[in-house]
Amino acid sequence: MSLVFGIAGCKPLPPSMPPSEWTPQEARGAQVFQEKCARCHYPTTAHSLHGPGLQALTKLRSMPSGEPPTDERLTDRILHGYGLMPGTPLTDQQLKDLLAYLHTL
Ligand code: HEC
Structure with missing residues (x-):
C-alpha cells in the first residue's frame, strides 16, 4: 500500500489499528510503549503531551522534524534521543x- 498523507492539518488522520487486531508482536510492542x-x-491522537502525538506516525510523509518516518530513523530517535527527547535503551527484541507497534498507529 502506498497511500501518502499530507501534513496533519485539516485532514483527518487515518485511524490507528484497534487492539483487537494486533498481532502478538504488536501487542508486545504496545507494552514497551506503555513502559x-x-x-x-499519546499514541493514538495527534495531541501533544511532552512530545508530539504519534497517531499515523508511519503513514505520514514526515515526522514533526521533517524526517521521513522510516524504521531506521525511528530506531535512531528511540535509542539515541533527539532534541528534548531522551534516548531509551532497548533490547533488539523490544x-x-x-517498531511493529508504531506501524499500527
Ligand atoms: C521524557 C519524554 C519523552 C520520552 C520518554 C519519549 N519521548 Fe519521543 N519525544 C519527546 C519530545 C519532547 C519530542 C520532540 C523533540 C524535539 O522536537 O525536540 C519527541 C519526539 C519524538 C518523535 C518525533 C521525531 C521527529 O523526528 O520528529 C518520535 C517518533 C518519538 N518521539 C517517539 C518516541 C518513542 C517511540 C518513545 C519510546 C521509546 C519516546 N518517543 C519516548 C519526548 C519523549
Whole structure:
C-alpha cells in the first residue's frame, strides 16, 4: 500500500489499528510503549503531551522534524534521543516489537 498523507492539518488522520487486531508482536510492542514512551506521547491522537502525538506516525510523509518516518530513523530517535527527547535503551527484541507497534498507529 502506498497511500501518502499530507501534513496533519485539516485532514483527518487515518485511524490507528484497534487492539483487537494486533498481532502478538504488536501487542508486545504496545507494552514497551506503555513502559517507555507513554509518559511523553499519546499514541493514538495527534495531541501533544511532552512530545508530539504519534497517531499515523508511519503513514505520514514526515515526522514533526521533517524526517521521513522510516524504521531506521525511528530506531535512531528511540535509542539515541533527539532534541528534548531522551534516548531509551532497548533490547533488539523490544525495539523490533516497538517498531511493529508504531506501524499500527
Ligand atoms: C521524557 C519524554 C519523552 C520520552 C520518554 C519519549 N519521548 Fe519521543 N519525544 C519527546 C519530545 C519532547 C519530542 C520532540 C523533540 C524535539 O522536537 O525536540 C519527541 C519526539 C519524538 C518523535 C518525533 C521525531 C521527529 O523526528 O520528529 C518520535 C517518533 C518519538 N518521539 C517517539 C518516541 C518513542 C517511540 C518513545 C519510546 C521509546 C519516546 N518517543 C519516548 C519526548 C519523549
